[in-house]
Amino acid sequence: MxxxxxxxxxxxxxxxxxxxxxxxxxxxxxxxxxxxxxxxxxxxxxxxxxxxxxxxxxxxxxxxxxxxxxxxxxxxxxxxxxxxxxxxxxxxxxxxxxxxxxxxxxxxxxxxxxxxxxxxxxxxxxxxxxxxxxxxxxxxxxxxxxxxxxxxxxxxxxxxxxxxxxxxxxxxxxxxxxxxxxxxxxxxxxxxxxxxxxxxxxxxxxxxxxxxxxxxxxxxxxxxxxxxxxxxxxxxxxxxxxxxxxxxxxxxxxKTLGLRMERHCYNANAIAEFLEYHPQVARVYYPGLPSHPQYEIAQKQMRGMGGIVSFEIKGGLDAATAFLDALKLIMISFSLGDPETLVQHPATMTHFALPESVRRESGITDGLIRLSAGLEDVEDIIGDLFQAFDQLSIQTTRKRSETAWMK
Ligand SMILES: Cc1ncc(COP(=O)(O)O)c(C=O)c1O
The missing domain is CATH 3.40.640.10 (Type I PLP-dependent aspartate aminotransferase-like (Major domain))
Known part of the structure:
Protein backbone atom coordinates (compact mmCIF):
# COMPACT_ATOMS: atom_id res chain seq x y z
CA MET A 1 0.00 0.00 0.00
CA LYS A 255 -15.84 12.24 5.07
CA THR A 256 -17.71 13.54 2.01
CA LEU A 257 -15.73 16.77 1.55
CA GLY A 258 -14.16 15.70 -1.77
CA LEU A 259 -17.46 14.56 -3.28
CA ARG A 260 -19.26 17.65 -2.07
CA MET A 261 -16.62 20.09 -3.33
CA GLU A 262 -16.77 18.60 -6.83
CA ARG A 263 -20.54 19.08 -6.95
CA HIS A 264 -20.35 22.58 -5.45
CA CYS A 265 -17.82 23.54 -8.15
CA TYR A 266 -19.86 21.96 -10.96
CA ASN A 267 -23.06 23.74 -9.87
CA ALA A 268 -21.33 27.09 -9.25
CA ASN A 269 -19.70 27.02 -12.68
CA ALA A 270 -23.03 26.37 -14.44
CA ILE A 271 -24.73 29.13 -12.40
CA ALA A 272 -21.92 31.61 -13.16
CA GLU A 273 -22.22 30.90 -16.90
CA PHE A 274 -26.01 31.34 -16.76
CA LEU A 275 -25.68 34.65 -14.88
CA GLU A 276 -22.97 36.02 -17.16
CA TYR A 277 -25.34 36.02 -20.13
CA HIS A 278 -28.42 37.23 -18.26
CA PRO A 279 -29.53 40.73 -19.38
CA GLN A 280 -30.49 41.74 -15.82
CA VAL A 281 -27.00 41.03 -14.47
CA ALA A 282 -24.37 43.76 -14.69
CA ARG A 283 -21.37 41.69 -13.54
CA VAL A 284 -20.49 38.20 -12.33
CA TYR A 285 -17.63 37.38 -9.95
CA TYR A 286 -16.45 33.76 -10.28
CA PRO A 287 -12.77 32.72 -10.58
CA GLY A 288 -13.68 30.03 -13.14
CA LEU A 289 -14.89 32.57 -15.71
CA PRO A 290 -12.22 33.80 -18.15
CA SER A 291 -13.62 37.32 -17.49
CA HIS A 292 -12.39 37.13 -13.85
CA PRO A 293 -9.41 39.52 -13.39
CA GLN A 294 -7.26 36.84 -11.67
CA TYR A 295 -8.41 33.89 -13.82
CA GLU A 296 -4.82 32.79 -14.61
CA ILE A 297 -3.69 32.78 -10.96
CA ALA A 298 -6.84 30.89 -9.97
CA GLN A 299 -6.09 28.22 -12.61
CA LYS A 300 -2.54 27.92 -11.29
CA GLN A 301 -3.16 27.61 -7.55
CA MET A 302 -6.72 26.24 -7.18
CA ARG A 303 -7.72 22.68 -8.03
CA GLY A 304 -11.33 23.77 -8.58
CA MET A 305 -12.94 27.20 -8.68
CA GLY A 306 -15.18 26.79 -5.63
CA GLY A 307 -18.88 27.00 -4.85
CA ILE A 308 -19.38 30.74 -4.39
CA VAL A 309 -20.63 33.07 -7.13
CA SER A 310 -21.31 36.77 -6.57
CA PHE A 311 -23.17 38.95 -9.01
CA GLU A 312 -24.34 42.48 -9.42
CA ILE A 313 -27.95 42.85 -10.36
CA LYS A 314 -29.03 45.85 -12.45
CA GLY A 315 -31.23 48.30 -10.52
CA GLY A 316 -29.42 48.52 -7.16
CA LEU A 317 -30.96 47.89 -3.77
CA ASP A 318 -34.62 47.73 -4.88
CA ALA A 319 -33.87 45.18 -7.60
CA ALA A 320 -31.64 43.10 -5.32
CA THR A 321 -34.27 42.98 -2.58
CA ALA A 322 -37.11 42.16 -4.97
CA PHE A 323 -35.00 39.43 -6.58
CA LEU A 324 -34.12 37.78 -3.23
CA ASP A 325 -37.75 37.89 -2.12
CA ALA A 326 -38.86 36.26 -5.38
CA LEU A 327 -36.71 33.14 -4.89
CA LYS A 328 -38.64 29.98 -4.03
CA LEU A 329 -36.09 27.17 -3.66
CA ILE A 330 -32.96 29.14 -2.81
CA MET A 331 -32.87 30.39 0.76
CA ILE A 332 -31.80 33.82 2.07
CA SER A 333 -29.18 33.06 4.71
CA PHE A 334 -25.90 34.35 6.19
CA SER A 335 -23.90 31.14 5.84
CA LEU A 336 -22.31 29.27 2.94
CA GLY A 337 -20.94 25.85 2.06
CA ASP A 338 -24.14 23.97 2.98
CA PRO A 339 -26.02 21.38 0.86
CA GLU A 340 -28.74 24.01 0.32
CA THR A 341 -28.16 26.87 -2.14
CA LEU A 342 -28.02 30.06 -0.08
CA VAL A 343 -28.02 33.71 -1.06
CA GLN A 344 -27.35 36.88 0.84
CA HIS A 345 -27.01 40.61 0.32
CA PRO A 346 -23.51 41.58 1.59
CA ALA A 347 -24.18 45.34 1.92
CA THR A 348 -27.00 44.80 4.44
CA MET A 349 -26.08 41.36 5.82
CA THR A 350 -22.54 39.89 6.16
CA HIS A 351 -20.67 43.15 5.45
CA PHE A 352 -23.09 45.45 7.24
CA ALA A 353 -20.29 46.29 9.76
CA LEU A 354 -18.24 48.03 7.03
CA PRO A 355 -18.84 51.79 6.73
CA GLU A 356 -20.69 52.68 3.51
CA SER A 357 -17.65 54.46 2.03
CA VAL A 358 -15.43 51.38 2.61
CA ARG A 359 -18.09 49.11 1.10
CA ARG A 360 -18.39 51.25 -2.01
CA GLU A 361 -14.61 51.52 -2.39
CA SER A 362 -14.21 47.75 -2.20
CA GLY A 363 -16.99 47.05 -4.71
CA ILE A 364 -19.70 45.85 -2.30
CA THR A 365 -22.50 47.72 -4.01
CA ASP A 366 -26.21 47.72 -3.18
CA GLY A 367 -26.90 45.46 -6.14
CA LEU A 368 -24.37 42.79 -5.11
CA ILE A 369 -25.66 39.32 -4.22
CA ARG A 370 -23.53 36.40 -2.98
CA LEU A 371 -24.71 32.91 -3.84
CA SER A 372 -23.40 29.72 -2.27
CA ALA A 373 -24.15 26.91 -4.72
CA GLY A 374 -25.62 23.91 -2.94
CA LEU A 375 -25.73 20.27 -3.91
CA GLU A 376 -29.19 20.26 -5.51
CA ASP A 377 -29.81 19.46 -9.21
CA VAL A 378 -28.34 22.46 -10.99
CA GLU A 379 -31.36 22.73 -13.35
CA ASP A 380 -33.56 23.40 -10.29
CA ILE A 381 -31.22 26.10 -8.95
CA ILE A 382 -31.01 27.83 -12.34
CA GLY A 383 -34.77 27.40 -12.80
CA ASP A 384 -35.36 29.28 -9.54
CA LEU A 385 -32.96 32.08 -10.52
CA PHE A 386 -34.68 32.30 -13.91
CA GLN A 387 -38.18 32.65 -12.44
CA ALA A 388 -36.96 35.27 -9.90
CA PHE A 389 -35.49 37.36 -12.75
CA ASP A 390 -38.83 37.02 -14.57
CA GLN A 391 -40.69 38.26 -11.49
CA LEU A 392 -38.32 41.19 -11.33
CA SER A 393 -39.02 42.16 -14.98
CA ILE A 394 -42.77 41.90 -14.40
CA GLN A 395 -42.49 44.16 -11.34
CA THR A 396 -40.30 46.69 -13.19
CA THR A 397 -42.70 46.80 -16.15
CA ARG A 398 -45.67 47.20 -13.80
CA LYS A 399 -43.96 50.07 -11.95
CA ARG A 400 -43.12 51.77 -15.24
CA SER A 401 -46.69 51.54 -16.55
CA GLU A 402 -48.11 52.71 -13.19
CA THR A 403 -46.13 55.95 -13.45
CA ALA A 404 -46.32 56.34 -17.25
CA TRP A 405 -49.92 57.66 -17.29
CA MET A 406 -48.86 60.58 -15.06
CA LYS A 407 -46.80 62.20 -17.81
C1 LIG B 1 -14.08 33.65 4.87
C2 LIG B 1 -14.64 33.56 6.26
N1 LIG B 1 -13.79 33.48 7.30
C3 LIG B 1 -14.24 33.39 8.57
C4 LIG B 1 -15.59 33.39 8.85
C5 LIG B 1 -16.05 33.33 10.30
O1 LIG B 1 -16.50 32.05 10.59
P1 LIG B 1 -17.49 31.67 11.79
O2 LIG B 1 -18.84 32.19 11.43
O3 LIG B 1 -17.41 30.19 11.88
O4 LIG B 1 -16.98 32.35 13.02
C6 LIG B 1 -16.50 33.45 7.80
C7 LIG B 1 -17.94 33.43 8.07
O5 LIG B 1 -18.76 33.59 7.20
C8 LIG B 1 -16.02 33.53 6.47
O6 LIG B 1 -16.84 33.59 5.41
Whole structure:
Protein backbone atom coordinates (compact mmCIF):
# COMPACT_ATOMS: atom_id res chain seq x y z
CA MET A 1 0.00 0.00 0.00
CA UNK A 2 1.15 3.59 -0.74
CA UNK A 3 2.78 5.32 2.23
CA UNK A 4 0.81 8.52 1.70
CA UNK A 5 -2.88 7.83 1.25
CA UNK A 6 -5.03 9.80 -1.22
CA UNK A 7 -7.07 12.83 -0.14
CA UNK A 8 -10.45 11.09 -0.01
CA UNK A 9 -9.01 8.06 1.81
CA UNK A 10 -7.45 10.41 4.38
CA UNK A 11 -10.77 12.22 4.81
CA UNK A 12 -12.38 8.92 5.79
CA UNK A 13 -9.58 7.09 7.63
CA UNK A 14 -7.17 9.74 8.92
CA UNK A 15 -3.76 8.11 9.42
CA UNK A 16 -5.10 4.68 10.44
CA UNK A 17 -3.96 5.09 14.03
CA UNK A 18 -7.43 5.57 15.61
CA UNK A 19 -8.35 1.88 15.36
CA UNK A 20 -7.50 0.71 18.89
CA UNK A 21 -11.13 0.19 20.00
CA UNK A 22 -12.36 -0.97 16.59
CA UNK A 23 -15.16 1.60 16.29
CA UNK A 24 -15.85 2.34 12.61
CA UNK A 25 -17.47 5.73 13.32
CA UNK A 26 -15.55 8.21 15.46
CA UNK A 27 -16.36 7.78 19.18
CA UNK A 28 -17.44 10.88 21.12
CA UNK A 29 -15.46 11.28 24.34
CA UNK A 30 -17.30 13.87 26.45
CA UNK A 31 -14.95 13.64 29.49
CA UNK A 32 -13.80 17.02 30.79
CA UNK A 33 -10.93 15.75 32.91
CA UNK A 34 -8.47 12.88 32.51
CA UNK A 35 -6.76 10.86 35.25
CA UNK A 36 -3.06 9.98 35.42
CA UNK A 37 -1.20 6.93 36.69
CA UNK A 38 1.06 9.11 38.85
CA UNK A 39 1.56 12.69 40.01
CA UNK A 40 4.69 12.88 37.85
CA UNK A 41 2.69 12.01 34.72
CA UNK A 42 0.10 14.72 35.53
CA UNK A 43 2.74 17.39 36.22
CA UNK A 44 4.70 16.53 33.08
CA UNK A 45 1.58 16.65 30.89
CA UNK A 46 0.62 20.12 32.16
CA UNK A 47 4.21 21.30 31.62
CA UNK A 48 4.09 20.02 28.02
CA UNK A 49 6.90 17.50 28.59
CA UNK A 50 4.58 14.56 27.93
CA UNK A 51 1.87 14.23 25.27
CA UNK A 52 -1.69 14.00 26.56
CA UNK A 53 -4.95 15.73 27.34
CA UNK A 54 -5.51 16.88 30.92
CA UNK A 55 -8.41 19.33 30.96
CA UNK A 56 -11.25 19.91 28.50
CA UNK A 57 -10.60 23.61 28.00
CA UNK A 58 -7.37 22.72 26.17
CA UNK A 59 -8.87 19.97 24.01
CA UNK A 60 -10.56 16.58 24.10
CA UNK A 61 -9.95 13.19 22.52
CA UNK A 62 -12.56 13.57 19.73
CA UNK A 63 -11.26 17.03 18.90
CA UNK A 64 -7.74 15.63 18.75
CA UNK A 65 -8.82 13.23 15.95
CA UNK A 66 -10.36 16.15 14.05
CA UNK A 67 -7.20 18.22 14.49
CA UNK A 68 -4.94 15.41 13.31
CA UNK A 69 -7.12 14.86 10.26
CA UNK A 70 -7.17 18.52 9.20
CA UNK A 71 -3.40 18.81 9.72
CA UNK A 72 -2.94 15.82 7.38
CA UNK A 73 -5.28 17.28 4.75
CA UNK A 74 -3.58 20.68 4.77
CA UNK A 75 -0.12 19.10 4.80
CA UNK A 76 0.71 20.82 8.09
CA UNK A 77 2.49 19.68 11.23
CA UNK A 78 -0.34 20.29 13.69
CA UNK A 79 -3.81 21.81 14.03
CA UNK A 80 -5.96 23.46 16.67
CA UNK A 81 -9.75 23.12 16.57
CA UNK A 82 -11.66 26.03 18.12
CA UNK A 83 -15.24 27.13 18.73
CA UNK A 84 -15.75 29.23 15.54
CA UNK A 85 -14.01 30.66 12.50
CA UNK A 86 -13.75 33.97 14.37
CA UNK A 87 -12.13 32.14 17.31
CA UNK A 88 -9.53 30.81 14.85
CA UNK A 89 -8.92 34.29 13.42
CA UNK A 90 -8.68 35.99 16.83
CA UNK A 91 -6.46 33.24 18.29
CA UNK A 92 -4.01 33.51 15.38
CA UNK A 93 -3.88 37.31 15.37
CA UNK A 94 -3.50 37.54 19.16
CA UNK A 95 -0.76 34.90 19.09
CA UNK A 96 1.27 36.83 16.49
CA UNK A 97 0.64 40.41 17.60
CA UNK A 98 1.10 42.36 20.77
CA UNK A 99 1.14 45.99 21.87
CA UNK A 100 3.09 48.10 19.36
CA UNK A 101 2.89 45.57 16.51
CA UNK A 102 1.39 46.08 13.06
CA UNK A 103 -0.31 43.69 10.61
CA UNK A 104 -0.86 44.02 6.85
CA UNK A 105 -4.33 42.78 5.88
CA UNK A 106 -5.85 42.30 2.44
CA UNK A 107 -8.55 44.90 1.86
CA UNK A 108 -10.95 42.18 0.66
CA UNK A 109 -11.51 40.54 3.98
CA UNK A 110 -14.43 38.84 5.73
CA UNK A 111 -16.61 41.40 7.60
CA UNK A 112 -15.98 39.74 11.00
CA UNK A 113 -12.20 39.97 10.55
CA UNK A 114 -12.54 43.64 9.58
CA UNK A 115 -14.69 44.28 12.67
CA UNK A 116 -12.23 42.45 14.97
CA UNK A 117 -9.35 44.60 13.70
CA UNK A 118 -11.29 47.85 13.83
CA UNK A 119 -12.78 47.41 17.28
CA UNK A 120 -10.60 45.02 19.32
CA UNK A 121 -7.06 45.44 17.94
CA UNK A 122 -6.78 49.15 18.90
CA UNK A 123 -7.67 48.26 22.51
CA UNK A 124 -4.48 46.17 22.62
CA UNK A 125 -2.29 48.77 20.87
CA UNK A 126 -2.16 46.79 17.60
CA UNK A 127 -2.19 48.73 14.32
CA UNK A 128 -3.13 47.47 10.83
CA UNK A 129 -3.13 48.52 7.17
CA UNK A 130 -5.73 47.30 4.71
CA UNK A 131 -3.94 46.87 1.38
CA UNK A 132 -4.85 45.87 -2.16
CA UNK A 133 -2.85 42.62 -2.15
CA UNK A 134 -3.46 41.95 -5.85
CA UNK A 135 -0.67 44.52 -6.23
CA UNK A 136 2.50 42.92 -4.81
CA UNK A 137 4.36 46.24 -4.82
CA UNK A 138 1.69 47.89 -2.62
CA UNK A 139 1.87 44.91 -0.30
CA UNK A 140 5.66 45.10 0.04
CA UNK A 141 5.49 48.87 0.55
CA UNK A 142 2.98 48.48 3.41
CA UNK A 143 5.36 46.33 5.49
CA UNK A 144 6.83 48.37 8.36
CA UNK A 145 9.63 47.66 10.84
CA UNK A 146 7.01 46.57 13.43
CA UNK A 147 4.92 44.43 11.01
CA UNK A 148 4.59 40.97 12.52
CA UNK A 149 2.23 39.27 10.05
CA UNK A 150 0.55 39.45 6.66
CA UNK A 151 -3.06 38.25 6.69
CA UNK A 152 -4.93 37.38 3.48
CA UNK A 153 -8.08 35.63 2.30
CA UNK A 154 -8.23 34.03 -1.16
CA UNK A 155 -10.66 33.84 -2.85
CA UNK A 156 -12.16 36.64 -0.79
CA UNK A 157 -15.62 37.05 0.67
CA UNK A 158 -17.78 38.26 -1.11
CA UNK A 159 -15.99 39.47 -4.28
CA UNK A 160 -13.91 36.34 -4.97
CA UNK A 161 -10.69 38.32 -5.42
CA UNK A 162 -7.87 35.81 -5.94
CA UNK A 163 -4.41 36.57 -4.53
CA UNK A 164 -1.12 35.13 -5.73
CA UNK A 165 -0.10 33.03 -2.70
CA UNK A 166 3.38 32.12 -4.00
CA UNK A 167 4.12 35.74 -4.95
CA UNK A 168 3.02 37.03 -1.54
CA UNK A 169 4.92 34.24 0.30
CA UNK A 170 8.13 35.30 -1.47
CA UNK A 171 7.73 38.79 0.01
CA UNK A 172 6.83 37.61 3.54
CA UNK A 173 9.83 35.22 3.53
CA UNK A 174 12.17 38.07 2.56
CA UNK A 175 10.86 40.04 5.55
CA UNK A 176 10.79 36.96 7.84
CA UNK A 177 7.17 37.48 8.80
CA UNK A 178 4.47 34.80 8.81
CA UNK A 179 1.84 34.66 6.08
CA UNK A 180 -1.64 33.75 7.35
CA UNK A 181 -4.35 32.59 4.93
CA UNK A 182 -8.07 32.18 5.48
CA UNK A 183 -8.76 29.13 3.27
CA UNK A 184 -12.47 28.86 4.12
CA UNK A 185 -13.80 29.33 0.57
CA UNK A 186 -11.59 26.60 -0.88
CA UNK A 187 -11.23 23.87 1.78
CA UNK A 188 -8.03 21.78 1.64
CA UNK A 189 -9.56 19.83 -1.26
CA UNK A 190 -9.26 22.79 -3.64
CA UNK A 191 -6.27 24.72 -2.28
CA UNK A 192 -3.32 23.93 -0.02
CA UNK A 193 -1.75 27.26 1.06
CA UNK A 194 1.07 25.64 3.08
CA UNK A 195 2.34 23.94 -0.10
CA UNK A 196 2.38 27.36 -1.77
CA UNK A 197 4.49 29.03 0.95
CA UNK A 198 1.97 30.15 3.62
CA UNK A 199 2.81 29.61 7.31
CA UNK A 200 -0.60 29.45 8.96
CA UNK A 201 -3.96 28.35 7.53
CA UNK A 202 -7.34 29.23 9.02
CA UNK A 203 -10.78 27.80 8.29
CA UNK A 204 -14.25 28.62 9.36
CA UNK A 205 -15.04 24.89 9.67
CA UNK A 206 -18.68 25.99 9.96
CA UNK A 207 -18.63 26.11 6.16
CA UNK A 208 -17.30 23.46 3.74
CA UNK A 209 -15.33 21.32 6.22
CA UNK A 210 -18.49 20.44 8.11
CA UNK A 211 -20.73 21.06 5.13
CA UNK A 212 -24.11 20.44 6.75
CA UNK A 213 -24.94 23.75 8.42
CA UNK A 214 -25.20 22.33 11.93
CA UNK A 215 -21.88 23.22 13.61
CA UNK A 216 -20.07 26.49 14.37
CA UNK A 217 -16.32 25.72 14.42
CA UNK A 218 -12.90 26.90 13.36
CA UNK A 219 -9.51 25.31 12.83
CA UNK A 220 -5.92 26.55 12.52
CA UNK A 221 -3.07 24.61 10.87
CA UNK A 222 0.60 25.53 11.47
CA UNK A 223 3.89 24.15 12.81
CA UNK A 224 3.79 22.33 16.16
CA UNK A 225 5.45 25.14 18.12
CA UNK A 226 2.96 27.77 17.00
CA UNK A 227 -0.02 25.46 17.61
CA UNK A 228 1.23 24.60 21.13
CA UNK A 229 1.61 28.31 21.92
CA UNK A 230 -1.88 29.13 20.60
CA UNK A 231 -3.45 26.24 22.56
CA UNK A 232 -1.73 26.98 25.86
CA UNK A 233 -1.38 30.77 25.82
CA UNK A 234 -4.34 32.03 23.82
CA UNK A 235 -7.17 29.60 23.09
CA UNK A 236 -7.18 28.02 26.56
CA UNK A 237 -7.18 31.38 28.32
CA UNK A 238 -9.91 32.80 26.11
CA UNK A 239 -11.93 29.60 26.51
CA UNK A 240 -12.54 29.01 22.80
CA UNK A 241 -12.42 25.21 22.83
CA UNK A 242 -14.58 23.07 20.53
CA UNK A 243 -16.80 20.42 22.15
CA UNK A 244 -16.42 16.68 21.50
CA UNK A 245 -19.96 16.52 20.05
CA UNK A 246 -19.21 19.22 17.50
CA UNK A 247 -15.83 17.63 16.67
CA UNK A 248 -17.60 14.33 15.93
CA UNK A 249 -20.10 16.06 13.60
CA UNK A 250 -17.13 17.64 11.80
CA UNK A 251 -15.39 14.28 11.41
CA UNK A 252 -18.59 12.86 9.95
CA UNK A 253 -19.22 15.80 7.63
CA UNK A 254 -15.63 15.81 6.37
CA LYS A 255 -15.84 12.24 5.07
CA THR A 256 -17.71 13.54 2.01
CA LEU A 257 -15.73 16.77 1.55
CA GLY A 258 -14.16 15.70 -1.77
CA LEU A 259 -17.46 14.56 -3.28
CA ARG A 260 -19.26 17.65 -2.07
CA MET A 261 -16.62 20.09 -3.33
CA GLU A 262 -16.77 18.60 -6.83
CA ARG A 263 -20.54 19.08 -6.95
CA HIS A 264 -20.35 22.58 -5.45
CA CYS A 265 -17.82 23.54 -8.15
CA TYR A 266 -19.86 21.96 -10.96
CA ASN A 267 -23.06 23.74 -9.87
CA ALA A 268 -21.33 27.09 -9.25
CA ASN A 269 -19.70 27.02 -12.68
CA ALA A 270 -23.03 26.37 -14.44
CA ILE A 271 -24.73 29.13 -12.40
CA ALA A 272 -21.92 31.61 -13.16
CA GLU A 273 -22.22 30.90 -16.90
CA PHE A 274 -26.01 31.34 -16.76
CA LEU A 275 -25.68 34.65 -14.88
CA GLU A 276 -22.97 36.02 -17.16
CA TYR A 277 -25.34 36.02 -20.13
CA HIS A 278 -28.42 37.23 -18.26
CA PRO A 279 -29.53 40.73 -19.38
CA GLN A 280 -30.49 41.74 -15.82
CA VAL A 281 -27.00 41.03 -14.47
CA ALA A 282 -24.37 43.76 -14.69
CA ARG A 283 -21.37 41.69 -13.54
CA VAL A 284 -20.49 38.20 -12.33
CA TYR A 285 -17.63 37.38 -9.95
CA TYR A 286 -16.45 33.76 -10.28
CA PRO A 287 -12.77 32.72 -10.58
CA GLY A 288 -13.68 30.03 -13.14
CA LEU A 289 -14.89 32.57 -15.71
CA PRO A 290 -12.22 33.80 -18.15
CA SER A 291 -13.62 37.32 -17.49
CA HIS A 292 -12.39 37.13 -13.85
CA PRO A 293 -9.41 39.52 -13.39
CA GLN A 294 -7.26 36.84 -11.67
CA TYR A 295 -8.41 33.89 -13.82
CA GLU A 296 -4.82 32.79 -14.61
CA ILE A 297 -3.69 32.78 -10.96
CA ALA A 298 -6.84 30.89 -9.97
CA GLN A 299 -6.09 28.22 -12.61
CA LYS A 300 -2.54 27.92 -11.29
CA GLN A 301 -3.16 27.61 -7.55
CA MET A 302 -6.72 26.24 -7.18
CA ARG A 303 -7.72 22.68 -8.03
CA GLY A 304 -11.33 23.77 -8.58
CA MET A 305 -12.94 27.20 -8.68
CA GLY A 306 -15.18 26.79 -5.63
CA GLY A 307 -18.88 27.00 -4.85
CA ILE A 308 -19.38 30.74 -4.39
CA VAL A 309 -20.63 33.07 -7.13
CA SER A 310 -21.31 36.77 -6.57
CA PHE A 311 -23.17 38.95 -9.01
CA GLU A 312 -24.34 42.48 -9.42
CA ILE A 313 -27.95 42.85 -10.36
CA LYS A 314 -29.03 45.85 -12.45
CA GLY A 315 -31.23 48.30 -10.52
CA GLY A 316 -29.42 48.52 -7.16
CA LEU A 317 -30.96 47.89 -3.77
CA ASP A 318 -34.62 47.73 -4.88
CA ALA A 319 -33.87 45.18 -7.60
CA ALA A 320 -31.64 43.10 -5.32
CA THR A 321 -34.27 42.98 -2.58
CA ALA A 322 -37.11 42.16 -4.97
CA PHE A 323 -35.00 39.43 -6.58
CA LEU A 324 -34.12 37.78 -3.23
CA ASP A 325 -37.75 37.89 -2.12
CA ALA A 326 -38.86 36.26 -5.38
CA LEU A 327 -36.71 33.14 -4.89
CA LYS A 328 -38.64 29.98 -4.03
CA LEU A 329 -36.09 27.17 -3.66
CA ILE A 330 -32.96 29.14 -2.81
CA MET A 331 -32.87 30.39 0.76
CA ILE A 332 -31.80 33.82 2.07
CA SER A 333 -29.18 33.06 4.71
CA PHE A 334 -25.90 34.35 6.19
CA SER A 335 -23.90 31.14 5.84
CA LEU A 336 -22.31 29.27 2.94
CA GLY A 337 -20.94 25.85 2.06
CA ASP A 338 -24.14 23.97 2.98
CA PRO A 339 -26.02 21.38 0.86
CA GLU A 340 -28.74 24.01 0.32
CA THR A 341 -28.16 26.87 -2.14
CA LEU A 342 -28.02 30.06 -0.08
CA VAL A 343 -28.02 33.71 -1.06
CA GLN A 344 -27.35 36.88 0.84
CA HIS A 345 -27.01 40.61 0.32
CA PRO A 346 -23.51 41.58 1.59
CA ALA A 347 -24.18 45.34 1.92
CA THR A 348 -27.00 44.80 4.44
CA MET A 349 -26.08 41.36 5.82
CA THR A 350 -22.54 39.89 6.16
CA HIS A 351 -20.67 43.15 5.45
CA PHE A 352 -23.09 45.45 7.24
CA ALA A 353 -20.29 46.29 9.76
CA LEU A 354 -18.24 48.03 7.03
CA PRO A 355 -18.84 51.79 6.73
CA GLU A 356 -20.69 52.68 3.51
CA SER A 357 -17.65 54.46 2.03
CA VAL A 358 -15.43 51.38 2.61
CA ARG A 359 -18.09 49.11 1.10
CA ARG A 360 -18.39 51.25 -2.01
CA GLU A 361 -14.61 51.52 -2.39
CA SER A 362 -14.21 47.75 -2.20
CA GLY A 363 -16.99 47.05 -4.71
CA ILE A 364 -19.70 45.85 -2.30
CA THR A 365 -22.50 47.72 -4.01
CA ASP A 366 -26.21 47.72 -3.18
CA GLY A 367 -26.90 45.46 -6.14
CA LEU A 368 -24.37 42.79 -5.11
CA ILE A 369 -25.66 39.32 -4.22
CA ARG A 370 -23.53 36.40 -2.98
CA LEU A 371 -24.71 32.91 -3.84
CA SER A 372 -23.40 29.72 -2.27
CA ALA A 373 -24.15 26.91 -4.72
CA GLY A 374 -25.62 23.91 -2.94
CA LEU A 375 -25.73 20.27 -3.91
CA GLU A 376 -29.19 20.26 -5.51
CA ASP A 377 -29.81 19.46 -9.21
CA VAL A 378 -28.34 22.46 -10.99
CA GLU A 379 -31.36 22.73 -13.35
CA ASP A 380 -33.56 23.40 -10.29
CA ILE A 381 -31.22 26.10 -8.95
CA ILE A 382 -31.01 27.83 -12.34
CA GLY A 383 -34.77 27.40 -12.80
CA ASP A 384 -35.36 29.28 -9.54
CA LEU A 385 -32.96 32.08 -10.52
CA PHE A 386 -34.68 32.30 -13.91
CA GLN A 387 -38.18 32.65 -12.44
CA ALA A 388 -36.96 35.27 -9.90
CA PHE A 389 -35.49 37.36 -12.75
CA ASP A 390 -38.83 37.02 -14.57
CA GLN A 391 -40.69 38.26 -11.49
CA LEU A 392 -38.32 41.19 -11.33
CA SER A 393 -39.02 42.16 -14.98
CA ILE A 394 -42.77 41.90 -14.40
CA GLN A 395 -42.49 44.16 -11.34
CA THR A 396 -40.30 46.69 -13.19
CA THR A 397 -42.70 46.80 -16.15
CA ARG A 398 -45.67 47.20 -13.80
CA LYS A 399 -43.96 50.07 -11.95
CA ARG A 400 -43.12 51.77 -15.24
CA SER A 401 -46.69 51.54 -16.55
CA GLU A 402 -48.11 52.71 -13.19
CA THR A 403 -46.13 55.95 -13.45
CA ALA A 404 -46.32 56.34 -17.25
CA TRP A 405 -49.92 57.66 -17.29
CA MET A 406 -48.86 60.58 -15.06
CA LYS A 407 -46.80 62.20 -17.81
C1 LIG B 1 -14.08 33.65 4.87
C2 LIG B 1 -14.64 33.56 6.26
N1 LIG B 1 -13.79 33.48 7.30
C3 LIG B 1 -14.24 33.39 8.57
C4 LIG B 1 -15.59 33.39 8.85
C5 LIG B 1 -16.05 33.33 10.30
O1 LIG B 1 -16.50 32.05 10.59
P1 LIG B 1 -17.49 31.67 11.79
O2 LIG B 1 -18.84 32.19 11.43
O3 LIG B 1 -17.41 30.19 11.88
O4 LIG B 1 -16.98 32.35 13.02
C6 LIG B 1 -16.50 33.45 7.80
C7 LIG B 1 -17.94 33.43 8.07
O5 LIG B 1 -18.76 33.59 7.20
C8 LIG B 1 -16.02 33.53 6.47
O6 LIG B 1 -16.84 33.59 5.41
Missing amino acids: KEKLGFDTTLIHGHLKDRSIGAVAQPIVPAVAYSFESHEAAAETVAGKREGIYYGRYGNATLQSFEERVALLENGEAALGVSSGMAAISTVLLSLLQHGNHVVVTKDVYGGTYHFLKTLAPRFGITFSFVDCTNLESLAAAIQANTKAVYIETPSNPLLTVLDIEGIATITRQHRIPLVIDNTFMSPYLQKPLNLGADIVIHSATKYLNGHGDVIAGVIVADQERIDFMRQQIMGDLGQVLSAGDASLLLRGM
